[in-house]
Amino acid sequence: MVPHFTTALTGPLLALERRFLENVPAIEQWLRGEWQEHTPPFYASVDLRNAGFKLAPVDTNLFPGGFNNLNPAFLPLCVQAAQSAVEKLCPEAKRLLLVPENHTRNQFYLQNVAQLAAILRMTGLHVRIGSLLPEIEQPTPIALPDGHELLLEPLRRLGAESRRLGLDGFDPCAVLLNNDLSAGVPALLENLHEQWVLPPLHAGWHTRRKSRHFTAYREVAHAFAAELGIDPWLIDPEFGICGQVDFHARTGEECLASNVDMVLTRIRAKYREYGIEAKPFVIVKADAGTYGMGIMTVHDASEVKALNRRQRNKMAVGKEGLQVTEVIIQEGVPTVETVDEGSAEPVVYMIDRYVVGGFYRVNASRGIDENLNAPGMHFKPLAFETGCSLPDADQGPDAPPNRFYAYGVVARLALLAASLELERSAPPPSADGL
């Protein structure tokens, strides 16, 4: 039930982990104070990269899709955190509508939806699943590999003036989105004035920008680093942005090249400062987007000027076939973690302000400087063995409980950044859903 792994934990001893370990009370108090000021998203997952010399988030997902990959032993933790989130939301909550992605054939994703629904049901909610797919015209059971089935039902607008969203015979008080709205907000989800919509619509990728997230993260990381007396670079990836790139028309290449150069220059300076031998690289990816599409590893500015047609085509198209024009150039953080000879990166899951588990994304066919979240789910998930809330000063800083604690800390910093990001991108109250 609890997979064991040791290979993932053979990286160089991280001074940062020791620093975290020595400062558990200060860290937890600081976070506690921040959560008094900011509301955490309902849930989130954060992709981390641990370079040994640096531990940083590289992507924060507000519609996490891997609850099925968590260690089953962490399920009670998910339920407890969800109880806390639901209580805060509306204590009298009885019915919750879950709106998933339109992947009816991705068994991994469907298992995530089933697990998420199970967690929410264990908090005492009636949970049903409403599909945005036009072909779901009536309740449609989908078989899952574990013998269970998932019932997808057609969404309906309900009530006077159709101001509410629900299903036939199901009028929920809250709508939980597990759909990142990459293609924009479907008409069915617009103008819901009487229900909680979680996360809010503006958390979708039609509005979100990675650069806004990492701008907020920078603030959080700097404040946190000042609290702990560490160099913020140790937890904060450098980045630049280009807002007007057309990979097909080959416009914006100058912007791209100069940003690649700027980020690489900063990385080189830091590597020199710390005596790091690794070869600097950046990750170029869509500023709005997910699912590991349109992502490129670049070691030199000249590379982005010499893209062949295939590479340009690959970069130009994001999820849902949308054209990519805004691009983030992010410091590449090499991963020191390997599992069964595959490169591994930790993904940390959170509900409300609690870390509820995580897993390693292991991709045997990718290098330590490549994106591991490849399309088609070529990665292998490996659940964390222990929790992220059990730092143990009796063990070394790289012992699993302490490494996972460090992961949980940095993931929570990214969660806090997401809170700031959502606050700042929220539409004015009058135009908002509630």
Added chain:
Amino acid sequence: MVPHFTTALTGPLLALERRFLENVPAIEQWLRGEWQEHTPPFYASVDLRNAGFKLAPVDTNLFPGGFNNLNPAFLPLCVQAAQSAVEKLCPEAKRLLLVPENHTRNQFYLQNVAQLAAILRMTGLHVRIGSLLPEIEQPTPIALPDGHELLLEPLRRLGAESRRLGLDGFDPCAVLLNNDLSAGVPALLENLHEQWVLPPLHAGWHTRRKSRHFTAYREVAHAFAAELGIDPWLIDPEFGICGQVDFHARTGEECLASNVDMVLTRIRAKYREYGIEAKPFVIVKADAGTYGMGIMTVHDASEVKALNRRQRNKMAVGKEGLQVTEVIIQEGVPTVETVDEGSAEPVVYMIDRYVVGGFYRVNASRGIDENLNAPGMHFKPLAFETGCSLPDADQGPDAPPNRFYAYGVVARLALLAASLELERSAPPPSADGL
């Protein structure tokens, strides 16, 4: 790490568990609503008895002493619940003073204190342990069986007019009692006007009465039973009280006998109603007290009139040598649960409003109609295998996750009763600590 046991789960299939399982959303919503109205104690443990035909709490401890007996896999759950409790208490909490019982030689208890301190430290608090023992005049390390040590420090009154409690060089914002104050409130703990004292002083056994708890529990059980459409007797133990018993002088025997008779008569009527073949019995115990002292199993009123000197001596003295004059006569709930041929009763642990784990108290030398919490800790703890928050409708009502869910539900009803009890017994605000 996770002990497995099946023998504990061989009782008759409980219709009640099925009822709970069918009503998870209603149960959780009902509890959620109640916690909007009532504040849970900081922590609690509840002793349950599962008769197969009935599942009821028999004792609720507001200073739980067995955190060391919980399944280590539940530790993250404890930390998360404690985070929630601490946040509610005072988000800026930094230092917490833990005041344990005066047992410096009870290794089991000391491990509980160590575990409790560890949980609280993992929430980010600086935790130190202040002893009420006069012989602790300076910081005194006590070795624990696991190689760790516990540092007991002498308590000090601090600040202007000595209005605060702390240690040398340690001024906490909260004081957590793990001492049930059976002998009354020590002068050191009186008139603390600037610190949180948790649980409040009036939760100590110098003030608490089991009969007040079970009066509140009766209300809770009736409201809950009405919600679920069940007979409240299925979760509520009958009881009577005698306020003026002197076991030495043999006064109050009539009251005792008539109450024993009254409770036995009610049990007999219910046994007839349900066609239960078991032999009714009652438990006679001190109305204020704990630690399994002064407890007697009685099958007939005549027994309490014919106590020999040894029996009377045993009943007359409670914890800390205090004389017992107030007595509760509680319906005996036989236990159907056995582990390794020993009678077993479940003990459920809660922090804030969350169930964080539990264990079986197994006592091979005691019968199914006897108290298993014998002095001297002759019981063997056996940690629950799974959580109490994972009801699984795919499994039978007596499968471990479902049985533990039922235990968690009844334990939370007792927790709610404790909240009502503390509200009602609270001193007027002006005289209170804060």
